[in-house]
Every structure is written in structure tokens, then in C-alpha cells.
Amino acid sequence: MPVRSLNSCILRWPDSHAVEDSLRQWVEKIVKHRSGLLLIGYFGSLARGDWGVGSDLDLIVVVEASNLPFERRAAEWDTTELPVPVDLLVYTKEEWQSLSKRKRFGEILMREAIWVYERERTDTQGDASQP
Numbered sequence: 001m002p003v004r005s006l007n008s009c010i011l012r013w014p015d016s017h018a019v020e021d022s023l024r025q026w027v028e029k030i031v032k033h034r035s036g037l038l039l040i041g042y043f044g045s046l047a048r049g050d051w052g053v054g055s056d057l058d059l060i061v062v063v064e065a066s067n068l069p070f071e072r073r074a075a076e077w078d079t080t081e082l083p084v085p086v087d088l089l090v091y092t093k094e095e096w097q098s099l100s101k102r103k104r105f106g107e108i109l110m111r112e113a114i115w116v117y118e119r120e121r122t123d124t125q126g127d128a129s130q131p
Helices: 016-033 069-074 093-101 103-112
Strands: 038-041 057-063 085-094 114-118
Touching: 016 038, 016 057, 016 114, 038 093, 038 103, 057 093, 069 085, 069 093, 093 103
Parallel strands: 057 085
Antiparallel strands: 038 057, 038 114
């Protein structure tokens, strides 16, 4: 999380490179301990390059399946090791593939998303990052 100096009211906010490095380390750890992961990526200000003080990290995780409703899935992921607040969206493979029906949001994700993890697949499965 952001660091407050003891003799100043100004917060030191991590730069985009520090956040990206922390994210990659987090992903390496998550991939080792979770099965069913298909994709992990980020979008929003960090992906667009307009990251700044106060920005959060918008993450996308795509999993094979989940028994939890969409709105409860993010709570199952520990993002406290990341240096900034996180807005986490966890989709099942089926939900991700149908996301293109939600045209505006799907377009934004496809245009902005930067993928830091993609499970290996055979060539016949196509590009998993496309909805």
C-alpha cells in the first residue's frame, strides 16, 4: 500500500514499474497454488499508461469454472501483497467468452488488457484472451 512519511503528510505512491514488478511476482506465486487458471491480466490506467498517484490496479482473472457467484469471487483472492488497492474481476471461461455481448466493456478490455499469465494450450484452442 502507499507509504506515508512520518514527517510529512505526502504519500509516496509506487510508480508503474514497481506495480508491474509486484504484479508479476504475485502472479508467479498464484499460479503455483491455484489450479484452473487460464488468464491473468490488467487494464485501466496502468495498461493505458496514464497511471498516477491514487490509481488502483484493475485486474482480470479467468478461471475454468467457479461455484461462487461473480460478485463473491474476488474475495477468494489475496491481493494484499500488491502495493496499491486492487479492483479484481474474476470470470469463468464461459463468462469470458460471452463478454463480447457486453459490447462496450468487452471492447475496452480487449483494447486495453495486458496479459501477464496465459495457460499453455494447444494451437487448436485458439486465442484464450479473446472473449
